[in-house]
Amino acid sequence: MTEVASSVVHEVLGRRAEDVDQPIIDYIINVLADEDFDFGDDGDGAFEAIGELLVAADCVTDFAECRKVCSTLCEKFGKHGLVKAKPTVRSLATPFRMNEGMDEEAPKKKPEPTDGPLLSERDKAKIERRKRKEERQREQEYQMHLAEMEAARAGMPVVCVNHDTVGSAVRDLHMENFSISVGGRDLIVDGTVTLSFGRHYGLVGRNGTGKTTFLRYMAMHAIDGIPPNCQILHVEQEVVGDDITALQCVLNSDIERTQLLEEEAHLLAQQREFEFEETNVKNGADLNTAPDKDAISQRLEEIYKRLEAIDAYSAEARAASILAGLSFSPEMQRKATKTFSGGWRMRIALARALFIEPDLLLLDEPTNHLDLHAVLWLESYLVKWPKTCIVVSHAREFLNTVVTDIIHLQGQKLITYKGNYDTFERTREEQIKNQQKAFEANERSRSHMQAFIDKFRYNAKRASLVQSRIKVTAIIVLFDLMYS
């Protein structure tokens, strides 16, 4: 019976059931599948028993829709022979009215027999088809979401080495009460998180909870609280394969340095031309080049000063050492990016991000493409990382070494814990143990009260006591569901 009840509940609630915590869905199914459950007139009983829960769990948008859903549930349960004839005395799943059926013994009803398989092959095929259709629709919505993100990203300024941080450096980030949804599915609701400057966060949560999406939103500055001048780099895609060498690809992310070096080369070429022309003048030609020559020398002087100030001369050594750390030999560093596989181009993207040193670095499973040597090197590099970073990783030891805090994405909320992954796990275990203890204590009180209710349910003298215990029992059940 529970199996059929489950399939009917999922059929009626559709995709919304998938977004609700399993214990809540199980509770709803068990209530409706109870052989003594009274659906009432047109699902009134169901509405009274699970209506508030359906609304609270966002299975329905409001009570009006909730009534319709309960009526549909009643109808479908009826079709499967799971709705009993109305009892003369209402069971406790519906409000207990003291003037109804007083002192009467509620007739015990046996479940009505049902003939044959509860779901026909045709119905099963129909449910399967609907499921497949919903999956296709979800995939389409997700692809649309990705395309929108890509378009928005294309319109954003390129993240590159920023040498002008004096006075504009971004410190702590406070993101408050933000929500993120993809294809109509809420991933984060009223999330709040503070990122303290220089701390390293491990972002953890079950698969599909929205970790990558959260990183994408931050990288796109699509969350209030992120200042526009905050440089955020999300290492998500490999670099484009072309004729530029791996080393040059990393160095090119310092746009100012690249432009200054290009200008320097251009001016030096001009200078050589003038020198050549001067030789011609000595040989009889008539050219007045002195003012241009002075301007070039002056500009070259400025360029050399600026290159010195931005540490341009040590850049190549820094980029080469990052690439070497990620297992690129000197020969490989001088190979064109187009000669590398996707995994190696992902390493180049990572090297570039480390070279840029953005205000906030976002790494999504950075160890996925790395060999052990590179993983160990990255660990030690990130431990000394001077700015803020967020790392999503399933590699426990990596997280333990690199992060100072854990952000847990669960139940559409973000909760931050101080310490590395092991500390987080211990804290969570402790929390779960305490919740379990509270749950068991509640269960004891609930069964005690239920025993009282069952004993005196038709006793007029105890009516008010029974009523108040019914309310308390309902609250305890809800509390357990919310915090279990």
Ligand SMILES: Nc1ncnc2c1ncn2[C@@H]1O[C@H](COP(=O)(O)OP(=O)(O)OP(=O)(O)O)[C@@H](O)[C@H]1O
């Ligand atoms: N390929 C896809 N097709 C349809 N929906 C998707 C797809 N990928 C992700 N989604 C939707 O986006 C939601 C969030 O996905 P996201 O990748 O942000 O989660 P995640 O926590 O990073 O998961 P994981 O740890 O598996 O990478 C998923 O639950 C799903 O609803």
